[in-house]
Amino acid sequence: MKELIQAALAEVNVCLPGVIVAYDGKTATVRPAMPKQLANGQTLVAPQIVQVPVCWPIADGGRAMVTVPLKPGDPVKLNFSQRSLENWLSGSDQAPDDPRQFDLSDCFATPVMRPGPVADTENVCIQYGPGTIKLAPSGDLTINVPTMTVNAQQTTYNSPVTVNGLLTYTMGMQGSGGEGSSISITGGAQFEGGALTHNGKNIGSDHKHGGVVAGGDESDVPV
Structure with a gap:
């Protein structure tokens, strides 16, 4: 039997x-x-x-x-x-x-079942090649990738954003409203190409003040 x-x-x-x-x-x-x-x-x-x-x-x-x-x-x-x-x-x-x-x-x-790889024992981790995404118990998310591309119709951040590297934009930049809505820049600022305007008025390098005498100052302007 x-x-x-x-x-x-x-x-x-x-x-x-x-x-x-x-x-x-x-x-x-x-x-x-x-x-x-x-x-x-x-x-x-x-x-x-x-x-x-x-x-x-x-x-x-x-x-x-x-x-x-x-x-x-x-x-x-x-x-x-x-x-x-x-x-x-x-x-x-x-x-x-x-x-x-x-x-x-x-x-x-x-897929994919095999014992052996050393796992992250603290965080939820996704890894592929050199890229990793880690979610900590605190809720903090860390992404380490050589290059990241986001294709979205709109991206919204409801929090302060800190950029430690070079910030480059190609389609313009605009903003409005909010507390402390002025822009503060520490260090030099360089503008190349196009007109620099304020409230629709040109304040760029080719802007001239009418009534100013060459070599003079504001006291030279007739009242």
């Missing part, structure tokens, strides 16, 4: 570490990371499994999603369904046509 049970269990697939062979953004070709050991002590090379659905955290009808790029050799966790998935993958929730159970062909892949 024990041998019969062991023989039956040997054909049951539940969960295995796997490796990505190829990935097209929807399904993957994978292989179990470990070979199968037979009852006589021999090992059987794990076969490749094709068209394996790759599962990601997805919600709100697919509008909310978290994914990572998968490359050949990346580790995944393989889960094997207790029922045939063919009908379900084609969009049907009806009973499966095939009675097979825990078969290698009815496999899900879940």
Whole structure:
């Protein structure tokens, strides 16, 4: 009886570490990371499994999603369904046509599962290459990236903003209202190109005061 049970269990697939062979953004070709050991002590090379659905955290009808790029050799966790998935993958929730159970062909892949990488034990951390995003228990957010590009119709900051590096703008700059709405600049200011105006009046380098005699001062202006 024990041998019969062991023989039956040997054909049951539940969960295995796997490796990505190829990935097209929807399904993957994978292989179990470990070979199968037979009852006589021999090992059987794990076969490749094709068209394996790759599962990601997805919600709100697919509008909310978290994914990572998968490359050949990346580790995944393989889960094997207790029922045939063919009908379900084609969009049907009806009973499966095939009675097979825990078969290698009815496999899900879940990235990315492998012990070993040293994790940040204090913060919620997202890392890819040299870029990191860290959220501390205090709620403070730190972003470290070589370059950051924000494409938004409008960006609003409801807090003071400090810029420690060079501030460059290409589409003009304007502001109005608020307490202490004047601009204070410590150090020199250099303006190049275009007219410098105040309340619609030119106060740039080509602005001249009428009635001032060359070489004179305000006392030279006739009353």
